[in-house]
Amino acid sequence: MIKLSIFLTRRADLSHEEFVDYWTQQHTPLLSRLPAGEVPVRRYVQLLPTDDEIPGITTADYDGVAEVWVDSIADAARWFTSDTYTTTVAADEENFLDRSRTRFLYATESPIFG
Template sequence: MIKITILLTRRGDLTHDEFIDYWTQKHTPLLAQLPSDEVTVNRYVQLQPTGDSIPGIATAPVDGVAELWVDSVADAAAWFTSQTYQTVVAEDEANFLDRSKTQFLYATEQVIFG
């Protein structure tokens, strides 16, 4: 199983609250409507910053994080290059994301405890 962590930064003309509202209320419902037979996404999670900070510890300069679990990198590549992703998801991302700042991490989990 591959976990894809996607670091998201809002468009410069949006506030953080506008970004979160668009991401959760308009973009996320699009994902639920996508054909499940194209690529199996086993899990999708959104991480929304709380705004908290700890003195002396840097806070990541992102507006949110999306996590996707897929069976393989090949499945991820198929999803991100699919017609549906390109014409529905990526097109809508332009409404709230600065895609030039989006970063992807492809990883496997190594559970240490918990």
């Protein structure tokens, strides 16, 4: 299983609150309306930052993180290059994301404790 952590930055003309509202109330429901079986995603989680800070620790400058689990990198590549993704999902991302600043981390998990 491959986990993709996708680091998201809002469009410059949106506040963080507008970004969160669009991502959670407009974009996420769009994902659930996609054709069944076309999305090879096993799990999808949204991480929304808090206003918490720890003195001396630098905070990442992202508006959110999408975590996506797929069986293989080939499934991820198939999804992110599919017509459905490019014409529906990516097109809608233009409404709230600065896609030029989106960053992907491809990883496997190695649980240590918990």
